[in-house]
Amino acid sequence: MSMRHLLAVAAVATAALWTPLAANAQTADTLARLKATGVVTMGVRESSGVLSYGLGAGQYGGYHVDICRHIIANAEKAIGRALELRYLPVSSQNRVDMVKNGTVDLECGSTTNTLARQKDVAFAPTTYVEEVRLAVRANAGIASIKNLGGKVVATTRGSTSVQTLRRQARAHGVEFTEVFGNDHADSFLLLESGRADAFLMDGQILATHIANAKSPADFKVVGEALNVEPIAIMFQKDDAAFKKLADDTIRGLQTSGELEKIYDKWFVQAIPPKNIRLGLQASDSTKAAWTGLNDKPMEDYAKK
Structure with missing residues (x-):
């Protein structure tokens, strides 16, 4: 076989190997990953107010942590198996990268939805306006x-x-x-x-x-x-199935009145571990976000 033919065969073989890898790199499939591993990794924050914070002994709580637990429960129904929940603390500096590269399956902290971040990750509908x-x-x-x-x-x-x-x-x-x-x-x-x-x-x-x-x-x-600023839960970009599951979960919580109850639990009532009470009623902006659920970025909230 000539060198030209050898190079042609090598090119075809390389393309055959590369194509599916490239496709997987471009299209996320969180539900498939969860079903295969049986593990879901929640990105959490150590001290993001009552949206996400450490309770001690490796446990985390907060408004967004609770909402993410509902999303995970619906993911378990969708894939037909129970999932082991693992918490992974993230920071303001690394949270977007941790979602983008799949280290965490969903980030449940205090992240602002911005146009710049939308280039790298996807957001659930806004659940808190800060x-x-x-x-x-x-x-x-x-x-x-x-x-x-x-x-x-x-x-x-x-x-x-x-x-x-x-x-x-x-x-x-x-x-x-x-x-x-x-x-x-x-x-x-x-x-x-x-x-x-x-x-x-x-x-x-x-x-x-x-x-x-x-x-x-x-x-x-x-x-x-x-x-x-609209604050929302993050997950991988270009994952239509997982975004629909997250969006539908939050829409269901809002329709049933459960979203407001979760808010009241963390922002109004006494919370662990010290039983402090913030007494922060939902603002008009947050209530408006609940009524008209959307994933618009911060730039759409900018004062004219």
């Missing part, structure tokens, strides 16, 4: 971002609040020093320890950390909402 605000010491004399000139402001590395912070600084013409925590607990510690004058983050995350502080009365949330 307002970004500032937490400060009660005696700091800071009432809004306009009072931050010359101050030190903390936020969490890899979060959308970093862009919000810089955008608001430009808009209001104030100059301050930025410092970053690796997670929300680390960012709040910067404020609590006096290394930062303010902590900019999702309002419910601020409220949760203040409630859990050694001296909650020393801190308060101030100022106007600096950004409005």
Whole structure:
């Protein structure tokens, strides 16, 4: 056989091997993976307020964790087998990559749905609409971002609040020093320890950390909402079957009234492990998201 024929045969063989691999790389099939492995990995956060947080002893709870458990229960029905649930903590920096590469099957934290992230992952319908605000010491004399000139402001590395912070600084013409925590607990510690004058983050995350502080009365949330962000559960992109299952699950929870009950359980009632009570009633924006379930990105919520 000539060298030309050898190369042609090799090319055909390579194409035959490559084609299905390429197709699998392009099209996710979460349900098939769950059925094959019998394991579902939930991406969780250690300190994302009452959306997702550690309870101790390797257990996690929160509003989005509960919703994800309902999605997993429906996945078990769809594939006809029980699944072993494994929790895997993710961070603001690595959560998108962990979903994109299939390390976690669904991420159940405090992730904002953005156009940029939609290029890499898919989102379930928005189940919580967040307002970004500032937490400060009660005696700091800071009432809004306009009072931050010359101050030190903390936020969490890899979060959308970093862009919000810089955008608001430009808009209001104030100059301050930025410092970053690796997670929300680390960012709040910067404020609590006096290394930062303010902590900019999702309002419910601020409220949760203040409630859990050694001296909650020393801190308060101030100022106007600096950004409005749709928070949603993430999973792999281009997986129509799993997205339909997640969407249908959330739609069913909303129709039955169970979604509001889950919200009340975490945002209004006393929660473990310390039995603190946030008492945060659902905002008009969150109620509107429930009524008109959709997976629109943050950019669609931007103030005109």
